[in-house]
Amino acid sequence: MRHVEKQPDVTKTKPLTEPVVFILLSLADEPRHGYALMKDIEALSGGRVRLRTGTLYGALRRLLEEAWIERFQQSDTSREKQAYRLTSFGRKQLQLELDRMKQLTRAASSRLKTREV
Amino acid sequence: MSAQRVFAVLLYLYPNDYSALFAGEMIIAFQQGCNEHRIQGRAPFVRFVIAELAGLIIRMPAEWIAKLTTDTSTRGRALPDLRKMRPAGVPYELWFAAAGMNYRQTSLPLEVAQAQERVTFLMNAMVHAINNHDFQAARSYSYEEYRQRDKVELLKKKYGLEQ
Numbered sequence: 001m002r003h004v005e006k007q008p009d010v011t012k013t014k015p016l017t018e019p020v021v022f023i024l025l026s027l028a029d030e031p032r033h034g035y036a037l038m039k040d041i042e043a044l045s046g047g048r049v050r051l052r053t054g055t056l057y058g059a060l061r062r063l064l065e066e067a068w069i070e071r072f073q074q075s076d077t078s079r080e081k082q083a084y085r086l087t088s089f090g091r092k093q094l095q096l097e098l099d100r101m102k103q104l105t106r107a108a109s110s111r112l113k114t115r116e117v
Numbered sequence: 118m119s120a121q122r123v124f125a126v127l128l129y130l131y132p133n134d135y136s137a138l139f140a141g142e143m144i145i146a147f148q149q150g151c152n153e154h155r156i157q158g159r160a161p162f163v164r165f166v167i168a169e170l171a172g173l174i175i176r177m178p179a180e181w182i183a184k185l186t187t188d189t190s191t192r193g194r195a196l197p198d199l200r201k202m203r204p205a206g207v208p209y210e211l212w213f214a215a216a217g218m219n220y221r222q223t224s225l226p227l228e229v230a231q232a233q234e235r236v237t238f239l240m241n242a243m244v245h246a247i248n249n250h251d252f253q254a255a256r257s258y259s260y261e262e263y264r265q266r267d268k269v270e271l272l273k274k275k276y277g278l279e280q
Contacts, residue, residue: 035146052172
C-alpha cells in the first residue's frame with residue numbers, strides 16, 4: 001500500500017510574525033549573514049521594515065531552536081560572519097504561511113467583491 | 118565611550134549562551150550599520166545609534182524570559198551549553214580523556230559502570246518526561262530502566278560483584 005502524506009491544514013497553522021516571514025523569505029533564495037539579511041529585508045519590504053540588530057538576532061535564535069534555519073560557516077568569511085540558510089522544514093513552514101496568506105487574500109477579495117455588487 | 122563600546126557592554130547583559138553565539142556577529146552588523154549611516158550625516162547616524170541601543174535594551178528581558186522558560190534540550194539545539202564547552206587552551210585529547218575519568222576512578226568493570234550510567238540517564242529522562250507531562254515517554258523510559266537494571270544485576274553476577 002502506498003503511503004500518502006496527509007496535507008497539513010493551513011487554517012490550523014499559527015500565523016508567523018512579519019519579521020519572521022521576511023527573514024524566511026530573504027533566506028529562501030540564498031544563504032545570508034546578519035547584516036545582509038537586514039539590508040535585504042529592507043529592500044524586500046520597500047523600506048517599510050527595518051529590523052534592528054536585537055530584533056533580528058532574537059528571531060534568528062528562535063528559528064534556530066525550531067530548526068527552520070541553520071548556521072554554517074562560509075569558506076570566504078571570518079568566524080563572526082556565520083551565514084544562515086533555510087532548512088527543508090523551514091521552507092515547508094514558509095510555504096504553509098504563504099498558502100495561509102493566499103487563502104486569506106482570496107477570502108478578503110471575494111468579500112469585497114460581494115460588498116461592491 | 119563610543120557607540121560600539123556601549124553596544125558591546127549592553128550585550129554582556131544578555132544571557133551567556135546567547136551572547137557567546139551572537140555577540141560577535143551583532144557587533145559586526147552594528148558597525149556596518151554605523152559606517153553606512155555616518156556617511157549620510159550626523160542626524161541619521163545619531164537616530165540609528167539611539168534606535169539600535171533602545172532595541173537592544175527592549176529585547177533584553179525577552180531573551181532572559183526565553184532562556185528561563187525554554188526547555189534546555191530545545192535551547193541546546195541552537196545555543197551552546199557553556200558548561201560543556203572545552204575551555205580555550207585545553208587540548209582536545211586531555212579534555213576528552215577527563216570526560217572518561219569516572220569509569221577509570223571506579224573499581225567497577227567498564228561494562229558494569231556503563232550499564233549503571235545508562236540507568237541513571239534513563240531515570241533522569243523519565244523524571245524530565247514526567248515534569249513535561251509526557252507520560253507515554255515516561256512509561257517507555259521506566260520500562261527501559263527496569264530492563265537496564267536487570268542487565269546491571271546480570272553483569273554484577275558475571276563479574277562476581279553481587280555484594
